[in-house]
Amino acid sequence: MTRPDRSAIRAAIRAVAALAAGVAAPAAGVAALLLAWELAPRLGLVRAASVPPFSRVFAEAGTVLADPAFRAEVGGSALRWALGFAAALGIGVPLGLVMARSRFVRHAVEPVLTMSYPVPKVALILILVLLFGIGTLARVIIVVLACLIPIVISSFHGADAVEPRLIWSARGLGTSRLGTLFRVVLPAALPSVLSGVRLAIGVSIFALMAAELMIRQSGVGAYLFTYYDLGDSPRVWATAALIATAGFLLDAAYVRGVKFGLRWLAGEI
Amino acid sequence: MARPTPTIPATTPAPGASTPRASVGGAVTWLAVRTYPVLLVLAVWQVVAHSGAVTAFTLPAPRQVWDQAVLGWRSGTLIDATTITLVRILGSFALALAVGVPLGLLMGRVRPVRRMARPIVSFFFPTPKVAIYPALVILFGLGTASKVAMGFAEALFPILLATTAAASQVEPRMIWSAAGLGTSRPGILLRIVLPAALPAILTGARIGLVGAITGVFVAELIVAADGLGHTMAIGYRTLATADMYLTVVAISAIGFTLDRLILATRARLLRWTPEAER
Numbered sequence: 001m002t003r004p005d006r007s008a009i010r011a012a013i014r015a016v017a018a019l020a021a022g023v024a025a026p027a028a029g030v031a032a033l034l035l036a037w038e039l040a041p042r043l044g045l046v047r048a049a050s051v052p053p054f055s056r057v058f059a060e061a062g063t064v065l066a067d068p069a070f071r072a073e074v075g076g077s078a079l080r081w082a083l084g085f086a087a088a089l090g091i092g093v094p095l096g097l098v099m100a101r102s103r104f105v106r107h108a109v110e111p112v113l114t115m116s117y118p119v120p121k122v123a124l125i126l127i128l129v130l131l132f133g134i135g136t137l138a139r140v141i142i143v144v145l146a147c148l149i150p151i152v153i154s155s156f157h158g159a160d161a162v163e164p165r166l167i168w169s170a171r172g173l174g175t176s177r178l179g180t181l182f183r184v185v186l187p188a189a190l191p192s193v194l195s196g197v198r199l200a201i202g203v204s205i206f207a208l209m210a211a212e213l214m215i216r217q218s219g220v221g222a223y224l225f226t227y228y229d230l231g232d233s234p235r236v237w238a239t240a241a242l243i244a245t246a247g248f249l250l251d252a253a254y255v256r257g258v259k260f261g262l263r264w265l266a267g268e269i
Numbered sequence: 270m271a272r273p274t275p276t277i278p279a280t281t282p283a284p285g286a287s288t289p290r291a292s293v294g295g296a297v298t299w300l301a302v303r304t305y306p307v308l309l310v311l312a313v314w315q316v317v318a319h320s321g322a323v324t325a326f327t328l329p330a331p332r333q334v335w336d337q338a339v340l341g342w343r344s345g346t347l348i349d350a351t352t353i354t355l356v357r358i359l360g361s362f363a364l365a366l367a368v369g370v371p372l373g374l375l376m377g378r379v380r381p382v383r384r385m386a387r388p389i390v391s392f393f394f395p396t397p398k399v400a401i402y403p404a405l406v407i408l409f410g411l412g413t414a415s416k417v418a419m420g421f422a423e424a425l426f427p428i429l430l431a432t433t434a435a436a437s438q439v440e441p442r443m444i445w446s447a448a449g450l451g452t453s454r455p456g457i458l459l460r461i462v463l464p465a466a467l468p469a470i471l472t473g474a475r476i477g478l479v480g481a482i483t484g485v486f487v488a489e490l491i492v493a494a495d496g497l498g499h500t501m502a503i504g505y506r507t508l509a510t511a512d513m514y515l516t517v518v519a520i521s522a523i524g525f526t527l528d529r530l531i532l533a534t535r536a537r538l539l540r541w542t543p544e545a546e547r
Contacts, residue, residue: 021384029385050407112306118524120483123498123517126490126505130327130513206397210487213399214502221400225491228403236403243400244393251395 052234060238070223070239077219080136081208084143088200092148093193096155097185100162113149121145122210129215139211139219146207147200154196158189194258201254205247329511334518337511346500351519354485354497357413358523361420362481368421369428369477370470374458376429377436377466390429398422399487406492416488416496423484424477431473435466468542471535478531482524497523 034054041048052060064070099106124145128138162185170184171177186193212221220243227235311331317323318330325333341347376383376390402419409415439462447461463470489498497516504512 021381025381025384026388030388032385033389046408051404107302111303115306115525118479118482118528119521120479120486120524122483122487122490123501123520126501127513127517130505130510131323202395202397206399206483209397210399210491213402213491214487224400224403228406228492233404233407236407240401240404244396244398247396247400248392 050233052237056234057237057241060234061242064235064238064242070220073218073220073223077208077212077221080139080219081143081204083136084140084208085147085200085204087140088144088147088151088204089197091144092151092196092200093155093186094181096152096157096193096196097159097181097189099152099156100159100189101181101185106156109152113153117149122207125211125214134215134217139208139215142207142211143204147204150196150199150203151193152196154192154199155189158192158196159185161192162188190262194262198251198254201250202247205250209243326508326510329514333511334514337515338518341512341515347515347519350495350497350500351523353413353495354489354520355523357416357485357489357496358420358481358527360413361417361485362424362478364417364421365424365428365477365481366474369425369473370432370463373429373432373470374436374462374466376433377439378458378462383433383437390426390433393422394426394430398484399491402488402491405488411492411494416485416493419488420481420484423480425480427476427480428470428473431469431476432466435469436462439465468539471531471538475528475531475535478527479524482520482527486520 037051037054039053040046041051041053095105095109099109122142125138125142128141132138132141166184166188167180170180175183208219209221212219213225216222216225220239224236224239224243227239314328314331318325318328329337338347372386376386398419401422402415405415405418405422409418443461443465444457447457452460485496486498489496490502491498493499493502497520501513501516504510504516
């Protein structure tokens, strides 16, 4: 054996160790959490009737996914969410852009945002039901209200930071005011808008789930609450875990989608 | 995201924004700009309630809600519900700070901790935590514990992520200097990393506070025996609509006051940073 061979082996060992640390440590964290969940009820640290062990919940999640009633509710919830989210995008992005370009609009809207920011929008759900009935409209409106603030604020900040010379150049070359807004300001503000949209995705799913848990008429939240009322705790934990996973996957899909679709964007969203 | 700051400000500062003017006229303008949303809401509310487009049942006039507030104040039910909700909000916020800040500092500075916690944190951050609430009720019962747990779950992640990000971006030279002068590792965390990360932590705390308010209130709305959210749920079920509007006003007032308090605390704690001058 010559010396270079030995150093190559050492380098290989180091690489394996680095890989192990990068993969094993995260895996150990997740494994510890799941193991605690599995063992706590089995060892009697918590009542197995209220917290079923992980394996039980995992198996139950398969049953929930196969349940046609659950699948039907997923479709309804997704539709309401998409309607509200599209409406919030349609209102929020233009409003934020205009706020950055027009001093009047900015002074009119800014105090409203500051004042409504700390108010829990979901507090309005039952009032909206009172005003608009128990149907789809009240729940769509709550989704719109919940995601409007992050979308408007991020669009405003993005558009506010646009280099004025870009706008002057476009105007000087004969682009109309509206054209400048959508062809110069919007692309320049896009990274900020996209981060706002990411926040809005999380907030809007929260609002929709809260609304469905409260109104208990239809939707995934209502499905979950039905089993809470029946005292079927494995079903409650499994459905909750599925909704949580769906939220996580939606966020991950959004981030991946943006990274893939808009490769010219630098940095995180 | 680091974006180049425009060389020329796009807009001039607001009339009387941020600094109150010395003149009376300036002060009036400043106050008018700041409070106009409340006045606008009251005016629209008054007009719509009296227009006959909606019944007094679905939209009671502001006067009726005010009478309901006086009634609730005298009987003590309003104060009781508000106190219960406020204590739960503050409890869950304090708990989220107590867990989020130390864990965030560790995640930001200690690589094994970051590696172990990251997949768990990145799973729970974007999930709708409210879906877990029925499970929390099964686990913690109908009382305060399940509400505080819900508020905590909503408040923790903004605080934790802001702290982690800021702690991992502390200027290395400051840490080397402190280590070179003989500061221990826990000492560096407390006396170098924590102050350096404080502006970001307080920004996270402001977002977390809204999470705590929303979490506690929603929890009380869904299943509870007391608190403001419960008052609203009962108002909905017993068709006492004035109570529902009163609850919205009360929780908005709590949210607005606590948000102002955290901004004032932030300004006071950050006197030494360039940010405080803004």
